[in-house]
Amino acid sequence: MFPAASLLITLLLALSIAASLIEVRNSPVTLPIARRLNTSNGPINLLQRDKARAAAIKGRSFSTLDRRTGSTPVTNDEAVSYIAAVSVGSPATTYNLIVDTGSSNTWVGATTAYAKTKTSVNTGQPVAVGYGSGNFSGTEYTDTVSLGSGLTITKQSIGVSSPSLASGFSGVDGILGLGPLDLTYGTLTNKPDATIPTVTQNLHSQGIISQIVVGISFEPTTSVTVTNGELTFGGTDATKYTGSIAYTPITTTSPASEYWGINESITYGSTTILSATAGIVDTGTTLIYIATDAFKRYQSATGSTLDEATGFLRITSSQYKTLKNLNFKIGSNTYVLTPNGQIWPRSLNTYVGGSSSAVYLIVNDIGTPSGEGLDFINGYAFLERFYSVYDTTNSRVGFATTKYTDATTN
Numbered sequence: 001m002f003p004a005a006s007l008l009i010t011l012l013l014a015l016s017i018a019a020s021l022i023e024v025r026n027s028p029v030t031l032p033i034a035r036r037l038n039t040s041n042g043p044i045n046l047l048q049r050d051k052a053r054a055a056a057i058k059g060r061s062f063s064t065l066d067r068r069t070g071s072t073p074v075t076n077d078e079a080v081s082y083i084a085a086v087s088v089g090s091p092a093t094t095y096n097l098i099v100d101t102g103s104s105n106t107w108v109g110a111t112t113a114y115a116k117t118k119t120s121v122n123t124g125q126p127v128a129v130g131y132g133s134g135n136f137s138g139t140e141y142t143d144t145v146s147l148g149s150g151l152t153i154t155k156q157s158i159g160v161s162s163p164s165l166a167s168g169f170s171g172v173d174g175i176l177g178l179g180p181l182d183l184t185y186g187t188l189t190n191k192p193d194a195t196i197p198t199v200t201q202n203l204h205s206q207g208i209i210s211q212i213v214v215g216i217s218f219e220p221t222t223s224v225t226v227t228n229g230e231l232t233f234g235g236t237d238a239t240k241y242t243g244s245i246a247y248t249p250i251t252t253t254s255p256a257s258e259y260w261g262i263n264e265s266i267t268y269g270s271t272t273i274l275s276a277t278a279g280i281v282d283t284g285t286t287l288i289y290i291a292t293d294a295f296k297r298y299q300s301a302t303g304s305t306l307d308e309a310t311g312f313l314r315i316t317s318s319q320y321k322t323l324k325n326l327n328f329k330i331g332s333n334t335y336v337l338t339p340n341g342q343i344w345p346r347s348l349n350t351y352v353g354g355s356s357s358a359v360y361l362i363v364n365d366i367g368t369p370s371g372e373g374l375d376f377i378n379g380y381a382f383l384e385r386f387y388s389v390y391d392t393t394n395s396r397v398g399f400a401t402t403k404y405t406d407a408t409t410n
């Protein structure tokens with residue numbers, strides 16, 4: 001055996017027996033993610049979209065949705081998207097897919113038509129998924145899926161839809177589903193008891209990554225389109241966080257346990273906002289949502305008012321100067337959202353229908369009281385301040401601080 005080959009085998013063995021997660025540096029297993037706001041709609045209805053999604057995640061019916069905005073229909077148009085470029089087929093077509101830890105089907109076709117190539121296999125199975133803020137139906141195919149160079153999955157099951165069969169996905173091609181396998185359960189219409197192996201699981205079963213883990217880095221941004229995120233498959237990227245990653249087990253409380261669900265408690269300064277309870281971490285949600293009773297406590301503690309134009313909580317600039325930290329206690333660690341981390345980027349105020357000089361808060365009302373098994377959603381406003389790790393192998397979620405945790409970019 002050549003020395004180089006034996007060294008490689010030694011390395012592979014070392015990797016496979018490593019007890020801790022693999023650190024990835026400058027590796028091909030990372031995929032950039034771009035954040036994009038769709039400004040062509042005028043003031044966007046980000047809150048309505050997030051809340052429709054929250055309702056679907058909680059399994060509630062559409063009729064119980066927050067109707068605060070009266071007759072305005074829930075807009076299905078994608079308002080804020082975190083997009084990864086994913087190649088499918090051979091020769092490959094690149095699709096812009098929403099990075100979603102809150103759902104698990106990967107599918108294409110909402111905008112760019114699916115191009116069938118020699119690697120496309122039609123399974124003939126109809127597939128359909130509802131997201132609250134949109135839905136798609138179509139046919140399940142298997143095809144070669146490439147997540148950047150070096151991460152090529154063969155025979156990945158993907159949904160193939162079309163613009164007329166997908167609602168709520170204008171300007172994007174579909175979803176890269178990074179949620180747990182069980183969320184695919186029942187999505188094959190004719191096989192209600194089947195699940196569909198996810199992209200992350202196939203990366204593992206095809207020997208490309210050694211643990212079923214995804215690390216996600218976002219950075220705060222004040223611009224409309226920016227590539228400011230990174231997905232790492234099979235490990236974590238130490239260049240994207242500071243200190244160490246602390247892990248917490250997936251919660252046992254349903255329905256949060258069906259997602260990337262965790263237990264957490266929240267305090268504002270020393271005031272309890274939400275006692276220890278279950279909720280989820282979700283890259284498909286823009287803001288941070290908490291149960292209605294907790295939201296009222298936050299509103300009262302911050303002295304904020306509910307702004308009619310945007311649906312956001314609003315504070316004055318002098319209240320902003322005395323805003324306290326919002327503390328998320330997860331396991332034995334506390335993740336501190338600074339005052340700047342609690343406000344919507346002011347350069348994007350008019351984009352949500354607000355006034356350019358106002359200060360809006362990124363904590364909002366999930367629309368139901370606490371105690372229902374899913375009392376918070378830590379969306380992008382949280383995840384752009386903390387590195388997050390989705391570890392299926394060990395049934396846990398990890399967080400770490402980043403150089404942006406205390407940034408004053410907003």
Ligand SMILES: *[C@@H]1O[C@H](CO)[C@@H](O)[C@H](O)[C@H]1NC(C)=O
Nearest residue numbers: 076128130134135136137167
């Ligand atoms: C998908 O959403 C559209 C628009 O809201 C709706 O008309 C349609 O019935 C939905 N389809 C399914 C299968 O839920």
Ligand SMILES: *[C@@H]1O[C@H](CO)[C@@H](O)[C@H](O)[C@H]1NC(C)=O
Nearest residue numbers: 038039040041077170171172
């Ligand atoms: C933005 O939204 C409009 C209206 O919904 C849609 O037609 C357009 O394709 C979207 N553009 C992008 C880049 O997402």
Ligand SMILES: *[C@@H]1O[C@H](CO)[C@@H](O)[C@H](O)[C@H]1NC(C)=O
Nearest residue numbers: 249250251252253263277278
């Ligand atoms: C989470 O909280 C629930 C309810 O308090 C508790 O039963 C459970 O043991 C906690 N921990 C986990 C990992 O679910």
